[in-house]
Amino acid sequence: MARILVTGSTDGIGLETARTLQGLGHDVVFHARSDERAAALDAEVLVADLGSLEQTRAMAAAAGKFDVVIHNAGIGGQDERRETGDGIERTFQVNVLAPYVLTALMPRPQRLVYLTSGLEAVGVADLADLQYRAKPWHGMQSYSDSKLHDVALAFAVARLWPDVYSNAVDPGWIRTKLGGPNATDELPIGAATQVWLADGDxxxxxxxxxxxxxxxxxxxxxxxxxxxxxxxxxxxxxxxxVALPL
Structure with a gap:
């Protein structure tokens, strides 16, 4: 039995992933954005808004040691450019910076899984303007860029931490609030690969x-x-x- 954290696990793919791992006998800790969302879960829950650096750091400090961390939490493309209270573009902060901070501050697990999207294929590795401060805002492009950054983060951790299994997963186009009603695949398909990487040999x-x-x-x-x-x-x-420890 492994102790596993799944971020963004109050609904959608994250909830399906966490419940499936629970069913396999693992000790699963859920994550919610707010106390209200956490109250709906009959489970151990960490609460933090990943659009806040202060709350993300606090979550890392409270989390303790896990065997597996699945970075599932994320937001879709935004209609307009928005900044968090930290003055950081919201899509980048929630989708990329939050998993980076949690990775850097939490005790090193045995396995890390970062959720991405097939749209990483059209993401742009523009380090000069990660937050769309100079170039025109495009919500879906910013989302695609963030998913490309997630794969790069997973690969960088794999290279720098050879004692950790670090991988990226595209769950597919799944019928969730994010995926929408026209998506082609059901929740179990969207969770299956993360479950396999967390549970399998x-x-x-x-x-x-x-x-x-x-x-x-x-x-x-x-x-x-x-x-x-x-x-x-x-x-x-x-x-x-926060620097990534080497």
């Missing part, structure tokens, strides 16, 4: 890979660029004040 004991439906895929070639990986880590460290 053999083929699941790999690192620095990008998966969809338990099949290894080729990600956007940019994620293999060490300069991009390291630049992203530096940018996240500067924005958060």
């Amino acid at each position: 053999g083929d699941a004991l790999v690192t620095g890979r990008y998966f969809k439906w338990r099949q290894q895929l080729r990600p956007n070639p940019a994620v293999h660029d060490r300069g991009y990986q390291d630049g992203l880590l530096r940018a996240c460290a500067e924005l958060s004040g």
Whole structure:
């Protein structure tokens, strides 16, 4: 039995992932954005708004040691550019900076899983303007960029922490609030790969890979660029004040 944290697990793919892992006998800790959302769960829950650096740091401090951390939480493309209370563009902070901060501050687990999207394929590795301060705002492009950064983060951690299995997962187009009613696939499909990486042995004991439906895929070639990986880590460290321990 492993102790597992699933972020963003009050609904959708995160909830399905957490419940499935519970059913397999694991000790699963859920994560909610607010006390109100946490109250709906009959389980151990960590509460933090990942759009707040203060709350993200506090969550990392309170979390304790886990065998597996699944970075599932995220938001979709925003209609307009919005900043959090930290003055950081919201999509980047929730989708990229929050998992970076949690990774850097929490005790190192045995396995890390970062959720991405097939839209990482059209993401742009623009380190000069990660937050769309100069270029025109485009919600879906900013989302695609953030999902590309998530794969780069997973690969960077795999390279720098050889004692940890760190991988990225595209769950597919799943019928959730984020995926919408026209999505093609059901929740169990969207959770299956994360569950396999968290629970499995053999083929699941790999690192620095990008998966969809338990099949290894080729990600956007940019994620293999060490300069991009390291630049992203530096940018996240500067924005958060937290360095990734080596």
